[in-house]
Amino acid sequence: MSVPARTGATPNTLVGQAVERTEDLRFLTGRGTFADDYEPAGVLHAVILRSSVPHGHLRSIDARPALTMPGVKGVITAEDIGPAIPTIPLRLAPIAGLEKYLQPVIAHGKVRYAGEPLAVVVADSRAIAEDALEAISVEIEALDPVADWRASEADRCLLFEENATNVATRYSAQIGDADAAIAAADYVRRETFRAHRHTANPMETRGAIAEWNVADGRLIVTAATKVTFFNRRLLAKMMGLEESAIDLIEIDVGGGFGVRGEFYPEDFLIPFAARHLQRPVKWIEDRREHLLAANHSREIDCDLEIACKSDGTIVAVRGKIYGDMGAYVRTNGGVVPAKAAQFLHGPYRVPNIKVDVAAFMTSKTPVGTYRAPGRFEANFFRERLMDMAARDLNIDPVAFRRKNLITEAELPYSIGQLVPYETPTAYDSGDYHACLDRLLEEFDWDKKAALQGKAVDGRYQGLAATCFVESGGAGPRENCKFILERDGGITINVGSSALGQGLETVFAQIAADAMGLPFDAFTIRHGSTTLVHEGFGTYHSRALVMGGSAILDGAKNMVAAIRAAGAAQLGCAPDDAVWHDGHIAVNSGRRLGLGEIAGGAPDGTPLSADGTFANTKRTYSYGAHAAHVAVDARTGHVQVIDYLAIEDVGRAVNPGIVHGQAIGAAVQGLGGVFFDHLIYDADAQLLNASLVDYLLPLATDFPSVRGVTLELRPSPSNPLGAKGAGEGGIVAVAATIGNAVAAALVSLGVEPKELPLTPPRIWRLVQEAKARLSASKS
Amino acid sequence: MKNADAQFTVNGQSVKVSVEPRTSLADYLRHELKLTGTHLGCEHGVCGACTVIVDGAAVRSCLMLAAQADGCEVVTIEGLSNRDDLTPLQASFRKHHALQCGFCTPGILTTAHVLLSEEPDADADRIRDVLSGNICRCTGYVSIIEAVLDARSAYGHRETET
Numbered sequence: 001m002s003v004p005a006r007t008g009a010t011p012n013t014l015v016g017q018a019v020e021r022t023e024d025l026r027f028l029t030g031r032g033t034f035a036d037d038y039e040p041a042g043v044l045h046a047v048i049l050r051s052s053v054p055h056g057h058l059r060s061i062d063a064r065p066a067l068t069m070p071g072v073k074g075v076i077t078a079e080d081i082g083p084a085i086p087t088i089p090l091r092l093a094p095i096a097g098l099e100k101y102l103q104p105v106i107a108h109g110k111v112r113y114a115g116e117p118l119a120v121v122v123a124d125s126r127a128i129a130e131d132a133l134e135a136i137s138v139e140i141e142a143l144d145p146v147a148d149w150r151a152s153e154a155d156r157c158l159l160f161e162e163n164a165t166n167v168a169t170r171y172s173a174q175i176g177d178a179d180a181a182i183a184a185a186d187y188v189r190r191e192t193f194r195a196h197r198h199t200a201n202p203m204e205t206r207g208a209i210a211e212w213n214v215a216d217g218r219l220i221v222t223a224a225t226k227v228t229f230f231n232r233r234l235l236a237k238m239m240g241l242e243e244s245a246i247d248l249i250e251i252d253v254g255g256g257f258g259v260r261g262e263f264y265p266e267d268f269l270i271p272f273a274a275r276h277l278q279r280p281v282k283w284i285e286d287r288r289e290h291l292l293a294a295n296h297s298r299e300i301d302c303d304l305e306i307a308c309k310s311d312g313t314i315v316a317v318r319g320k321i322y323g324d325m326g327a328y329v330r331t332n333g334g335v336v337p338a339k340a341a342q343f344l345h346g347p348y349r350v351p352n353i354k355v356d357v358a359a360f361m362t363s364k365t366p367v368g369t370y371r372a373p374g375r376f377e378a379n380f381f382r383e384r385l386m387d388m389a390a391r392d393l394n395i396d397p398v399a400f401r402r403k404n405l406i407t408e409a410e411l412p413y414s415i416g417q418l419v420p421y422e423t424p425t426a427y428d429s430g431d432y433h434a435c436l437d438r439l440l441e442e443f444d445w446d447k448k449a450a451l452q453g454k455a456v457d458g459r460y461q462g463l464a465a466t467c468f469v470e471s472g473g474a475g476p477r478e479n480c481k482f483i484l485e486r487d488g489g490i491t492i493n494v495g496s497s498a499l500g501q502g503l504e505t506v507f508a509q510i511a512a513d514a515m516g517l518p519f520d521a522f523t524i525r526h527g528s529t530t531l532v533h534e535g536f537g538t539y540h541s542r543a544l545v546m547g548g549s550a551i552l553d554g555a556k557n558m559v560a561a562i563r564a565a566g567a568a569q570l571g572c573a574p575d576d577a578v579w580h581d582g583h584i585a586v587n588s589g590r591r592l593g594l595g596e597i598a599g600g601a602p603d604g605t606p607l608s609a610d611g612t613f614a615n616t617k618r619t620y621s622y623g624a625h626a627a628h629v630a631v632d633a634r635t636g637h638v639q640v641i642d643y644l645a646i647e648d649v650g651r652a653v654n655p656g657i658v659h660g661q662a663i664g665a666a667v668q669g670l671g672g673v674f675f676d677h678l679i680y681d682a683d684a685q686l687l688n689a690s691l692v693d694y695l696l697p698l699a700t701d702f703p704s705v706r707g708v709t710l711e712l713r714p715s716p717s718n719p720l721g722a723k724g725a726g727e728g729g730i731v732a733v734a735a736t737i738g739n740a741v742a743a744a745l746v747s748l749g750v751e752p753k754e755l756p757l758t759p760p761r762i763w764r765l766v767q768e769a770k771a772r773l774s775a776s777k778s
Numbered sequence: 779m780k781n782a783d784a785q786f787t788v789n790g791q792s793v794k795v796s797v798e799p800r801t802s803l804a805d806y807l808r809h810e811l812k813l814t815g816t817h818l819g820c821e822h823g824v825c826g827a828c829t830v831i832v833d834g835a836a837v838r839s840c841l842m843l844a845a846q847a848d849g850c851e852v853v854t855i856e857g858l859s860n861r862d863d864l865t866p867l868q869a870s871f872r873k874h875h876a877l878q879c880g881f882c883t884p885g886i887l888t889t890a891h892v893l894l895s896e897e898p899d900a901d902a903d904r905i906r907d908v909l910s911g912n913i914c915r916c917t918g919y920v921s922i923i924e925a926v927l928d929a930r931s932a933y934g935h936r937e938t939e940t
Contacts, residue, residue: 020872027880028868030815030855034881037814127800203819203827203881203915254817254881255915287820500879500916656875660921664878667918691824691913699919700910703902 014509014519015720018656021505022524023498032252035207035223036284043209044073045126046273046283048266049119049133050292051111051140054327054363054684055159058111059139061119066132071124074277075136078108081272086238088263091230093334094421097169101160101361103328105238105268111140112159112327113365114685115292117265120273122281145363145684149301149324152360159327159361168329168359173341175416176352178307181316185307189389194754195340195377195734197299197324198676200370200668201696204254205285206294208266210274217245221271224248225497225527226261227537232529234263235271250527256499257668258369258539259295262331266293291689295333295368296678299324300340302381312395314404316352319344319381323359326366332539333367334359334421339374342418346382347432347469347622348404355418363684369539371665372727375470376672376734380755383466383735387742388751397739398440398465405432405467408713427469427620428723429713430648436467439624439646442708448628453746459630459639462744467624468732470647472724473545473715475616479532480550482511482558484607488595490515490522492554495535496547497527501726502657503543509653510548510720514555517582521594541724544653545619549718554611561609566592569600619715619723623647625666625732627740633748636763638741640670640702647728648710651721655709662707662729669733670705671697677756748773782845788813789857797844803837804828806844807854815855815884819913826912829885830854836892855884858891866932867891867925876925878916886912890926898933900926 026032051058063075078085087102107116118138123129144157151157152166159166182188209222219241224231228248236243253260266283274281285293301322307315321344323337341355390400406413412426440446443465451461481493492511496503508522515521525531527538536546559579566584567577569592577584584592592600601607628642645666652658675695679687688694707729714721738752741762748769754761782799785792788811797806804821807813807830816839819825823841830839831853859865864872867890877883886909893900893908900908905926906919914922931937 018875021875023880024872024877025864027877027883028864028871028887029859030813030884032815032880034814034817036808036818039809127798201915203825203879203913204817205819253879254819255879257915287822287825500881502878660875660878660917663918663920664916665918667920668915690822691820692822696913696915697918698910698913699906699923702918703906703920703923705918705920 013513015513015653017654019505019509019519019654021502022508023502023504034204034252034254035209038209038222038251039282040209040211040280043280043282044122044124044277045129046120046122046270046281047126047129047133048117049121049136051107051116051118052114053111053140053142054114054145056111056140056142058107058109059141062137063119065135066121069128069132069135071128072121072132073124073279074122076120076273076276077118078106080276081106082108086268088265088331089234090329090334091227091262091331093332093338095169095171095334095338098329098334098359100163101168101329103265103330103366105265113363115365117269120269122273122277146361147680147682147684148362149322149360152362159363166361168325168361170358171420172354172356173418173420174354178316178318178352178354181352182305182307182318185315186310187393188305188307189385189392190303190305191385191388191753193302193304193381193384195298195300195380196755197296197678198672199294199296199678200257200259202255202257202260205287205290206260206266207284208270209280209282210271211280212274212278214278219246219271219275220249221246222249223251225250225253225499226256226539228497228527228529229495229535230537231263231267235268238268239271248529250497253499257371258373260499261497262295262368287691288689291678291694292365292686295330296326296365297336297367297370297373298377299367300337300377304344304381304385306385306389308389308393310393312390312393312400312403314348314350317344317350318354320356321358324362324364324367325359326362326364328366330366330368332369335369336367336373338419340377343375343378344382345415345418346379347406347467349406364680371668372470372731375731376669379466379468379732380734380738383732384738384753387739401436401467402433405436407433425618428617429716430620430622431712432467432622434712435622435646435648435710436624438708438710439465439626439644442646443626443644445626452743459632460744462629462631462740462742463627464736464739464743465624465626466732466735466739469620469622470724470728470731471618471620472541472727473619473718474540474542475614476536477612477614478536478546478550479534480547480554480611481532482554482609482611484562484594484598486598488593488598492522492524492551493531494524494526494547495532496543497538499538501661502654506544506653506657507548507551510551511555514552515559541726545718545722545724546613546615548653548720548722549613550611552719553613554609557609557611561607562597565607566597569597613718615717617717619650619717621647621649621723621725621728623728625736627736629737629740629744631741631744631762633745633766636759636761636766638674638757638762641704643670643702643705644708645729646708646710647725648712649725650713650715650723651711652709653720653722658709658725659707661726662709663705665727665729666705666707666733667697667702669730670702673734673737673755673757675756784845784848786847786850786852788852789854795844799843799845801844802840803842803844803847804839807839813854813856817881817884819882826889827882827885829888829912831888831892834892836889855887858887867929870925870929874921874925874928876917876921882912882914886914886922894926894930894933898930898935902927
C-alpha cells in the first residue's frame with residue numbers, strides 16, 4: 001500500500017487508496033511531540049489537589065505547610081481566582097435547565113464529586129508538587145452523596161440547593177401518536193435496560209502547557225485540541241483577555257474519542273496559574289486523575305416499549321431515557337441522553353415514536369461524550385428489545401429486521417425533531433437492505449445459523465445480526481488556507497483537529513487529487529488557532545466531511561490564484577494561463593513551475609487562497625454488525641468467535657485508515673461490553689481508578705474482529721460524498737453481543753438487559769433462568 | 779536524601795547519572811536525556827507504552843528506577859533506527875496501518891523487536907500473548923499483529939513450505 005508513481009498524463013487517484021500515512025514516520029521513530037514532550041525553558045509543574053469527598057461543604061483549605069516546602073512556587077485556590085469563579089458553559093446540547101448545573105473551574109462553597117479540583121500546586125518539578133499536595137489540609141463537612149439517578153430524583157439531598165431539584169431537565173419529543181398506537185397494537189413488549197458508566201481512556205492522558213508573556217500580555221496554551229477556537233473564546237472571557245491575545249496550539253494528540261479537548265477546569269486553571277505566577281506552567285494528568293476527572297459516559301437507563309402488528313410490522317416505539325449526568329453538566333454532557341433518545345428510532349420504519357428524557361445530577365464525575373455517544377446505548381436497548389419481540393412473535397430476527405428496515409425508495413426519511421436543540425433531520429441516502437444482505441453473506445450467516453443455541457463442547461453458540469444508522473458531519477462550516485511556499489511546496493492550514501486519525505494524510509490525498517500534484521507537495525498544519533480565522537473542530541465524525549470538503553474549495557481557489565499570479569508573471573490574461581501538471585503554461589510554450597511562481601511574488605508575501613465549506617445537513621452512515629459467540633454457562637465466560645462490522649461511509653478517502661478505525665472502534669466497543677466499567681460504591685466513591693482495576697481490551701481478547709467498508713451511496717450533502725466514519729464500528733457492539741448471548745442461551749430464556757456482560761453477571765442470569773425453569777416444571 | 783549514582787549506556791552512548799533515588803528510568807530518559815519517544819500512559823506498569831530494552835529484555839521504564847540501570851545497556855525507540863530510515867519492523871507497521879495516534883507505538887515496537895529478536899518464528903498467538911502487556915486504544919490490535927507477523931522475515935524467520 002504505497003503511494004503510486006504518477007506521470008503527468010494520468011489524473012491523480014489518491015483518493016480511495018490506502019496511502020501510507022505521513023504521520024507514521026515521526027510516530028514510528030519516537031519523534032512525535034505529545035503534550036509532555038513540549039517543555040519551554042523555565043517551566044514549572046502543576047498538580048491538582050482534588051476532593052476525596054463526593055459531596056460536602058468546603059470549609060477551609062490550609063496551604064501554608066505546602067508553601068514553605070523548598071521548590072514550591074505557589075498554591076492557587078478559589079480565593080486567588082475569585083470573588084467570581086467562572087463556570088464552564090455548554091458547547092453542545094443547550095437543553096433548557098442544563099445551564100443551571102455548570103461546573104465552576106475550581107470548587108468553592110461545595111464539592112460535588114470525588115475528583116473535583118480544590119487547589120493547584122505549582123513547583124519546580126512534578127515530584128515536588130506532588131509532595132506538597134500531601135501537605136495541604138482540607139476541611140470538608142461531608143453531606144450525603146447522591147449515588148444514582150433514583151436517589152437524585154427523590155431530591156432528598158440536593159446538589160444545588162438554589163435549584164431546589166437534582167433533575168436538570170425533562171423533555172418529551174415524538175413523531176405521530178405513540179400512546180394511541182401502543183394502546184391499539186396487536187402486540188406490545190416493555191423492558192428496562194441499562195448501559196453502564198465507562199469512558200474512552202485514550203492512551204495519552206490530558207495535559208496543557210501555558211506560557212504567559214508579561215511584556216505583551218499574550219498567552220500561549222500548547223496541547224490544545226478538538227475545538228480549539230471554541231475553547232479560546234471561553235478562555236478569553238474567563239481570563240479577561242481579547243481572543244486575539246491567546247493562541248491555542250495543537251501538537252500531537254494521543255487519542256481523543258470524544259473525551260479529550262473539551263473545555264475542562266484545568267483548561268482555565270493552568271493558564272491562570274501561568275499568568276498568576278508569571279512563569280510557564282505545565283500540567284500532565286496522571287491515569288488515576290484521568291479516570292476521576294475526565295468525562296465519563298454511557299450511564300443511561302431506559303424503559304422501552306415496542307408495539308407491532310402480529311405480522312411483525314413495527315407500529316410504535318416509546319422510550320424513557322434516564323441519564324446520570326454526574327455532578328455537573330459539562331460542555332457536551334446533554335448530548336448523551338439526547339442522542340440515546342433520538343437513536344432509539346434506528347434504521348427502521350417507525351411511524352409513531354415518543355421519547356421522554358430526563359437528566360439527573362449525581363455525586364459522580366461529570367459526563368460527556370464518548371465515541372458514538374448515546375448511540376451505543378440506544379442501539380443496545382432497541383436491538384435487544386427487537387430480538388425479544390421477534391421471538392415472541394415467532395419471527396426470525398433477521399426477517400423481522402428486513403420487514404421493518406427503511407427501503408432506499410423511502411429516503412430521505414424524516415426522523416423529525418426528536419432532539420429539542422436541533423432542527424428536524426432526515427436520513428439522507430443509503431441502501432440499508434443491501435448492507436444487511438452483505439453482512440449476512442460476509443458472515444456466512446446461513447451456514448452458521450445451524451449452530452444457533454446449540455451446545456458445542458459444553459459452550460452454547462449464539463449468533464446475532466443488528467442494524468444501525470449513525471449521524472456525522474456536523475456543521476456549520478470549516479475553513480482552510482492554502483499557502484504557496486518559496487520552494488514550490490504547498491502548506492495547507494486547517495481548522496480541524498488531528499486526534500490520531502490520520503488527518504494529515506487524508507487531507508493531502510484530497511488536495512493532491514484536486515490540484516493534480518504529488519502527495520508529497522503538501523504539508524498539512526492543523527488545529528491551532530493561529531492557522532485560520534475560525535474553526536469548528538473535530539467531533540461528530542466531521543473533520544473529513546467538513547474539513548475535507550473545504551480542502552476541495554481551497555484547491556480550486558488556489559489553482560485560480562496560481563493561474564492569476566503566473567499569468568501576471570508571463571504577461572498574459574489569467575484565462576490564457578493553463579494549469580497542468582504543476583505548471584502554468586501559455587500558448588507561446590512558456591512554462592512556470594510552482595517554485596518560480598512563488599519566487600515571483602511581488603512583495604514577498606506568499607501566494608495564498610482560502611477554502612471554506614458550509615453545510616448544516618448531517619450525514620447518516622449506516623451499517624450492520626454480526627457476532628458469533630460461545631457462552632460457557634458454568635462460568636459466564638463469553639468468547640467472541642467472530643465479529644463483523646459493516647458500514648457504508650459514502651466515500652472512503654483512505655480505506656486503510658477507515659478500516660483501521662472500524663476495527664479499533666469495534667474492539668473498543670467489545671471492551672465496553674465486557675470490561676470497561678467505572679465502578680462506584682453506594683457512597684459515590686470510584687473504586688477502580690487505575691488500569692489495574694479498570695480493564696481495557698488487550699491483544700489476546702478479541703482476535704477475530706473484521707470490518708468491511710462500503711461505498712454504496714455517497715452523501716448528497718458534500719462534494720466528497722463522504723459520511724462520518726470512525727464511530728460506526730462501535731455503535732452496535734453492545735446490541736450485537738447482547739443479542740448473541742441471548743441467542744446462545746435461548747434454551748434457558750436468558751435475556752441480558754444490563755451492561756457490562758461480565759462473567760459474574762451472565763452466570764447469575766443463568767442461575768436465575770435455571771431456577772425459573774425448575775420452578776415452572778415443579 | 780543523597781543522590782543515587784549510576785552509569786549505563788543509552789542507545790550506545792554512555793551516561794553518568796546522579797539523580798534523586800526515586801527517579802524512574804522513564805523520567806530520566808524523558809526529562810534528563812530528552813528522549814521523549816518513550817511515553818508514559820499509566821505510570822503504574824499496566825499499559826506498556828514506556829517499554830524500553832534493558833540488556834535485551836523488554837522492560838517497563840516507569841517501574842524501574844534510573845539507578846537500577848547501573849551497568850546496563852538501554853535501548854529506546856530512538857535507538858531502534860537511524861533518524862530517517864525505518865527498520866523493517868517500523869516499515870511493516872506503516873504498511874499495515876498498525877498505528878493511529880502513535881502514543882502506544884514506541885512501547886509496542888520495542889516489545890515486538892525483543893520478541894522477534896529472540897523468537898523470529900513466533901506465530902500470531904505468541905505475538906498476541908507477548909503484546910498483551912501493551913494497551914492500544916486505537917487499532918484493536920488486528921493490524922499490529924499483522925505488521926509483526928509480516929516483519930518476521932527481517933529477523934530470520936523462514937516461511938515453511940506448505
